Amino acid sequence: MADSDRGTLPLPDYDHLPIGSLESRVRSLSAEEVEELLAYERTHADRLPVTEVLTARVRQLKAGAEPTSGDPGALRPEQGRGSGGSPVSPATSPLPFGPPPHGTPDQRGRPKSDRT
Template sequence: MADSGRSTLPLPDYDHLPLGGLESRIRSLTAEQVEELLAYERQHAHRLPVTELLQARLEELKAGAQPTSGDPGAVRPEQSHGGTGGSPVSPATSPQPFGPPPHGTPDQRGKPKADRA
């Protein structure tokens, strides 16, 4: 069952935004839009860091802060890779395999044990 409130939120894919992405994208929202997100968050996930962030931004707006320019729906460059959250490491960027020596560290080789005969 789809949530009808989710499709009308001021930020597309709000539920999938990381906290850092949310922080920068709410800067372009009005106080009414931030209040809408805050109400949605409290009814659904109720994540404390998110509600604190939204409440702080709402207080800034009520104290006279102005929304910044920009598109709240724009995808940030670090999110444009598909949103899988995977590592940017690939076989092409991986280091060569390396086996450490059996004793000591790579720059300080271990010494063989003395003859016990």
């Protein structure tokens, strides 16, 4: 499979999925789809833990396991749509202030002679 075909894989953004997420997401794929991912993995990164997960799932499916329901392309935490910026805006940020030079305004200092 050519790199240009990466977008046609059964799992969107497959190359960037953590193994824990991959393990749960391949459960909704057919044996042919998992074999397609396995072939892609072997010709590209060939990560042993990933090939073990995919091989085990192919064996399960060929032994009679059924794919689970669910959308393998559904939004996952690893595909977050973060804007990359802070959610704080000028309207929600506090007013700037300078700290008092000594102590706090609510706790006035006592003269040294009153200390015990």
